[in-house]
Amino acid sequence: MASIPLYLAVAQWALLGALGVLVIVMFRQLGRLLAGNAKTGELGPPVGSLAVPLSYLRPGEADVRAFTPGGGQPALIAFVDPTCPSCEQLVLVLDAMRAAGELAAVRVLLLISDPASYLRISEAFQASELEIGRPADPSGLDAYRATGTPLLVAIDAAGVVAAAGSTIRQADVRRYRDACAGHSPTQGQEERPAAQAAGTWGIDGTEQVSHHR
Amino acid sequence: MHAEGIFLQLAVLGCKASLAVLLLAAGGAKLADLAGFASTVRLFVPGRLPRALAISPVLAAAIAAGEVLAGAASLSMPAAGWLNPVVLAICCCFAVAWTVGYVRHAGRACRCFGALSRQRFTVAGIGRAVGLTLAAAAATAGVPQVSIELSLLTRLGLLGGGALVAMAAFSAAAAAGARREPEPA
Numbered sequence: 256m257a258s259i260p261l262y263l264a265v266a267q268w269a270l271l272g273a274l275g276v277l278v279i280v281m282f283r284q285l286g287r288l289l290a291g292n293a294k295t296g297e298l299g300p301p302v303g304s305l306a307v308p309l310s311y312l313r314p315g316e317a318d319v320r321a322f323t324p325g326g327g328q329p330a331l332i333a334f335v336d337p338t339c340p341s342c343e344q345l346v347l348v349l350d351a352m353r354a355a356g357e358l359a360a361v362r363v364l365l366l367i368s369d370p371a372s373y374l375r376i377s378e379a380f381q382a383s384e385l386e387i388g389r390p391a392d393p394s395g396l397d398a399y400r401a402t403g404t405p406l407l408v409a410i411d412a413a414g415v416v417a418a419a420g421s422t423i424r425q426a427d428v429r430r431y432r433d434a435c436a437g438h439s440p441t442q443g444q445e446e447r448p449a450a451q452a453a454g455t456w457g458i459d460g461t462e463q464v465s466h467h468r
Numbered sequence: 469m470h471a472e473g474i475f476l477q478l479a480v481l482g483c484k485a486s487l488a489v490l491l492l493a494a495g496g497a498k499l500a501d502l503a504g505f506a507s508t509v510r511l512f513v514p515g516r517l518p519r520a521l522a523i524s525p526v527l528a529a530a531i532a533a534g535e536v537l538a539g540a541a542s543l544s545m546p547a548a549g550w551l552n553p554v555v556l557a558i559c560c561c562f563a564v565a566w567t568v569g570y571v572r573h574a575g576r577a578c579r580c581f582g583a584l585s586r587q588r589f590t591v592a593g594i595g596r597a598v599g600l601t602l603a604a605a606a607a608t609a610g611v612p613q614v615s616i617e618l619s620l621l622t623r624l625g626l627l628g629g630g631a632l633v634a635m636a637a638f639s640a641a642a643a644a645g646a647r648r649e650p651e652p653a
Contacts, residue, residue, distance in 0.1 A: 261474075261615040262481045262546045263622055269485035270543075270629040273493055277636040280584060284643045338511070338576050340503045369576075376510040378521050 299406050299419030300399050306332075306410040307398040311364075311388030314371035319391045322364055325414025329435040330362040331428075334399065334406040336369045337377035342405040344423040346379045352428060353385060360436055366390055368404075409435035470610040477611050484546065484607035487555055487600065489633055491539030496634030497582035498532035500641035505532065508579045511572075512565065534558075536634055544627040546616040552608040559604040563597040570594055583645035584637070 300306065306324035309332075313320065324330060333349065335342035346365060352358050365387045367374070374380045380387065390396055399408060409418035409431040417434040471480045498505045506528035513524050538558055542551045562580075569578060569589035578587050587593060618626070 260618055260622075261477055261611075262485070263618060263626075265478065265481040266485040266488075266543060266546075266626055267629075269482070269489045270626075270633060273489040273633045274636060277493065277633065277640050280640045281636070281643065284640065288643075338507055340507050343507075376507070376521075 297400055298403050298421060299401070299408055300416045302416050302419060304398075304416050306330075306408070306414050306416050307395045309366070309395045309399075310391040311366060312391050313386070313388050314374060320388065322388075323414075324410045325412065327412045328362050329360065329412050329417075329437070330364065330410045331358070331431060331435060332399075332408040332410065333363070333365045334368075334401040334404055334408070335365050336367055336404050337373045337380045338369055339404045341421075341423050343377055343379040345405040345407065345428070346377075346383050346385070348423060348425045348428050349385055350379075350383050352425065352432070357429070358432060361432055362386075364388060366401075368401075407431055411435045411437060469608075472612065476609075477615055480606055480609045480611055481546070481615065483603040484552070484555075485543065487559070487604055487607060488539045488543035489630070490600070491535045491555070491558070492543065492630050492634045493539075493637040494581055495532045495535030495537075495539060496637035497584045497641035498528070498535065498579070499582075500638045501579065501582035501645045502528050502532065504577075504645070505579045505582060508577060511576060512568065539634075540627060540630045543630045544618075544623045546618065547613070549610075552604075556601070556604040556608055559597070559601040563594070563601045566594045566597040581637070582641035584641045 308324065309322040310319050311322065312318075322330070322332070331349070333342075333345060335345055337343070349358070349363055349365075353363065363385050365380075365383070365385050367380075367387060367389055371389060374387070399406070403421065405421055405423060407418075407420065407422055407428065408416060411417045411434070418431045422428060422431070471477050502525065506525040509528045509531070510521065510524040513527065535558070538551070538554060541548070542555050545551060566578070566589060569576065570591065570593065573589055575588050578589055578593065579585060580587060
């Protein structure tokens with residue numbers, strides 16, 4: 256019987272083990288894709304619930320500021336972090352929309368959990384002209400269920416959560432803006448499948464939107 | 469140090485092959501999410517902002533490609549003794565990065581396996597990195613030449629297997645990244 260070098264036997268098992276693990280990982284991803292992910296369903300406050308006031312600190316400021324939902328002012332609250340690439344994309348989208356005047360009627364607040372010093376590592380955050388704050392009191396955050404980033408929450412003029420979920424695409428952000436500002440649905444929304452047009456759409460069911468008028 | 473017994477040889481060669489495969493998988497997964505890994509690299513790049521932002525994507529790509537190359541070389545050329553200290557040095561860098569990451573950026577994502585991993589800089593991570601370093605140190609031990617002498621065809625076969633692992637890690641990480649699950653806050 257021909258003998259093989261000991262290293263070859265060991266290396267083959269190592270390769271086989273690695274490929275086995277990667278196959279399991281692939282199947283796990285496939286399973287999540289097909290069945291959806293229960294965890295992401297818990298992201299963001301329930302649509303239709305009353306948004307909770309938040310207190311926050313702007314970078315470099317000592318004064319605690321307050322965000323009070325409602326009062327006739329729709330708002331988009333983005334829970335983002337400079338260390339999260341998807342958050343950078345969302346910030347770029349929001350900035351571009353602000354520059355184009357698309358967010359004129361909406362208050363936009365970026366809330367970060369990373370220390371303010373981390374803003375320097377992100378060009379998108381550095382260049383952003385949107386209001387950035389860091390929650391001063393974690394108690395109000397529980398109601399927002401900001402268990403992951405990016406999380407965009409649309410709050411209408413009455414202080415009711417109109418949409419919540421993880422999104423970075425401009426078309427989706429527009430829908431969030433329309434949801435909180437009470438605009439008519441865009442053409443793209445009308446073309447959505449019935450299940451989505453009924454109020455829920457998105458990637459893996461992570462986004463929920465309803466229009467409050 | 470020289471490992472003569474069969475079990476010692478198995479341990480030494482097991483460490484060597486496992487580390488090589490680990491480097492291939494880690495490098496392949498990182499290549500699928502270079503932007504994400506670059507944001508982690510940015511945490512470690514000293515200096516003024518524009519320079520740090522400019523070099524971090526290049527550095528991220530170099531690290532990922534370096535891991536793949538080191539893993540492929542270590543897997544397919546076991547007789548090349550100089551590769552063992554190189555792998556040991558890489559593992560030492562991992563341990564240093566994890567320690568600095570834990571001290572200065574605790575709770576931030578390390579993205580060691582690109583989008584496949586949601587590991588954050590923790591004490592347990594430092595323990596794993598130290599474990600890898602110890603394994604790399606063990607892999608520097610000498611073994612009888614007959615155990616590591618491979619024909620060209622065999623080496624090419626191992627290289628192919630390594631490429632398969634790297635590509636599988638790349639695909640899995642790309643699939644995980646494409647789903648764009650929210651990152652745990």
